[in-house]
Amino acid sequence: MDFIPVSAPDLHMQEMLHTVYLGLFKHMMDWIQTFLKKHRRLQAFDDVWNALPPYPGFWVPKKAYRKVAQWQGKEIRNLGRCILGVLAVVLRQPQSSQVIPFKNALGCVRALVNFTMMAQYRSHTSDTIAYMEHYLDQFHRMKGIFLEFRVTKRTLAKVDEQRREIRHQRTQMGQPVAPSKRRRICDNNREEEH
Amino acid sequence: MDWIHGELHFNFIKIHPRSHFSDHIRQFGNIPMYSTELGELAHKEQIKEGWRRSNENDAARQIVHSYSRQHAIQMRLLNLESFRGRGADLSADVLQHLKSSTSTVTAPVVRKRILKGCQDDVSNVLDFSKVSGVSRESICRELIRYSRHNLLTERQLPEDHAILQSLPVELLTQLEIPVVAFQESDVYDINRGRCTGALHFRNQGSRNDWVWVQAGSEEMYGALRGHLPAKLVALFKIRDYTCANAVHRVAAIRMLSAVNSGFTLDIHGLVTVQMREDAPEFTIVDVGTIHGLAHLIPEGERRWLVNSWIDLRTFNEVY
Numbered sequence: 358m359d360f361i362p363v364s365a366p367d368l369h370m371q372e373m374l375h376t377v378y379l380g381l382f383k384h385m386m387d388w389i390q391t392f393l394k395k396h397r398r399l400q401a402f403d404d405v406w407n408a409l410p411p412y413p414g415f416w417v418p419k420k421a422y423r424k425v426a427q428w429q430g431k432e433i434r435n436l437g438r439c440i441l442g443v444l445a446v447v448l449r450q451p452q453s454s455q456v457i458p459f460k461n462a463l464g465c466v467r468a469l470v471n472f473t474m475m476a477q478y479r480s481h482t483s484d485t486i487a488y489m490e491h492y493l494d495q496f497h498r499m500k501g502i503f504l505e506f507r508v509t510k511r512t513l514a515k516v517d518e519q520r521r522e523i524r525h526q527r528t529q530m531g532q533p534v535a536p537s538k539r540r541r542i543c544d545n546n547r548e549e550e551h
Numbered sequence: 552m553d554w555i556h557g558e559l560h561f562n563f564i565k566i567h568p569r570s571h572f573s574d575h576i577r578q579f580g581n582i583p584m585y586s587t588e589l590g591e592l593a594h595k596e597q598i599k600e601g602w603r604r605s606n607e608n609d610a611a612r613q614i615v616h617s618y619s620r621q622h623a624i625q626m627r628l629l630n631l632e633s634f635r636g637r638g639a640d641l642s643a644d645v646l647q648h649l650k651s652s653t654s655t656v657t658a659p660v661v662r663k664r665i666l667k668g669c670q671d672d673v674s675n676v677l678d679f680s681k682v683s684g685v686s687r688e689s690i691c692r693e694l695i696r697y698s699r700h701n702l703l704t705e706r707q708l709p710e711d712h713a714i715l716q717s718l719p720v721e722l723l724t725q726l727e728i729p730v731v732a733f734q735e736s737d738v739y740d741i742n743r744g745r746c747t748g749a750l751h752f753r754n755q756g757s758r759n760d761w762v763w764v765q766a767g768s769e770e771m772y773g774a775l776r777g778h779l780p781a782k783l784v785a786l787f788k789i790r791d792y793t794c795a796n797a798v799h800r801v802a803a804i805r806m807l808s809a810v811n812s813g814f815t816l817d818i819h820g821l822v823t824v825q826m827r828e829d830a831p832e833f834t835i836v837d838v839g840t841i842h843g844l845a846h847l848i849p850e851g852e853r854r855w856l857v858n859s860w861i862d863l864r865t866f867n868e869v870y
Contacts, residue, residue, distance in 0.1 A: 474866045507560065
């Protein structure tokens with residue numbers, strides 16, 4: 358088999374901006390926002406977000422999180438520096454049913470932020486690399502809490518298709534089309550997708 | 552419903568590369584970060600300066616020439632420098648030039664804390680109490696406490712309130728604190744602590760920053776390792792004319808205390824601090840005990856969370 362000649366600059370290189378900040382943090386913020394919406398704490402998030410004090414090299418947010426339409430790498434980096442603290446304040450005093458989900462969500466975000474901080478070190482020892490791997494493991498163990506917010510377009514398409522089928526069957530059987538539980542959840546997810 | 556849950560997964564592309572980070576570090580070193588700032592800054596040297604040097608007529612060609620000329624000169628200088636290093640025979644004027652251009656590289660390193668932004672309307676302790684709205688008695692009491700605890704016997708401030716109130720004072724608004732950059736030994740970041748009292752800062756609300764103060768030995772306060780956050784109340788210099796015009800550079804701060812003896816809470820891994828009801832209105836400390844700025848996120852009435860993820864240095868120290 359022939360290999361197409363590969364030049365070194367074309368090879369994939371690990372870097373922070375696209376893999377971590379623009380890659381994962383952006384996804385994570387979507388999950389967190391949906392998570393907070395589910396637990397009715399979005400307003401609290403915006404309040405804490407707007408009350409952050411200044412710090413050298415830290416850009417104090419001027420707008421509510423939801424009102425920012427576009428995110429630059431620098432702003433997401435900023436976000437990574439304060440998200441855990443903000444979330445810790447927002448998720449305090451949980452109701453008894455929220456204790457476990459809040460704990461897991463904080464744990465998951467904490468693992469990711471820890472991993473990111475470790476990855477930014479400019480020199481490493483075997484200890485720091487071990488820490489990094491440990492945090493990554495932790496993240497993978499705890500990310501399940503956000504699974505329900507990982508709705509892909511393919512799933513949405515399938516839901517649509519199923520719904521159409523059900524409606525079709527019901528109209529054929531002469532039954533009224535009542536909004537089912539599934540439909541309500543799906544609408545919710547669709548809104549998030551927008 | 553179940554099949555929807557079955558469909559959900561974390562198997563997307565951005566989640567994968569991170570599993571290679573540790574191998575990448577072992578083989579190639581640290582993970583670099585991209586920033587557009589360097590590229591944008593380069594425009595200044597490559598384009599803007601070239602434009603200014605041109606006669607603005609057919610400028611593109613002149614800009615390119617200007618930059619390549621500069622580049623060629625820099626290359627030549629580097630070559631000459633390496634020749635000199637190998638002991639080559641160079642003419643006197645070349646040597647002179649190399650000497651002058653290399654001597655500028657070793658700039659003096661600033662390590663001292665600097666107070667800036669003098670307010671003109673304050674000349675002694677009396678004025679200071681009027682401007683800051685703190686009673687004269689409490690300022691004198693705290694000054695005496697400071698002098699008894701921190702100053703040598705022969706350098707202590709006079710304890711007579713009348714003399715103490717007449718001592719010249721300079722009220723300042725900014726403290727520049729050099730902080731050793733993370734994983735560096737001779738590079739300093741300058742943290743600028745602002746303390747404007749009731750005055751506005753850049754036409755917006757007043758600004759009185761949070762700072763880290765050395766409050767005890769390394770073993771105290773759990774994860775905070777002997778440091779406690781405090782709010783700047785005032786920055787001032789006081790000159791003691793009764794004792795050889797000695798100048799004391801001090802800060803009035805309001806100390807916070809650590810909740811849970813400074814250990815992190817399991818749930819989020821952050822330290823909580825609070826302002827106790829019975830805490831004194833302010834304490835006076837030497838500016839040397841202020842170690843840098845702190846980032847606190849308000850958690851409720853008189854309670855804050857110490858944000859240890861704000862930068863790598865804090866992340867490495869507070870855990």
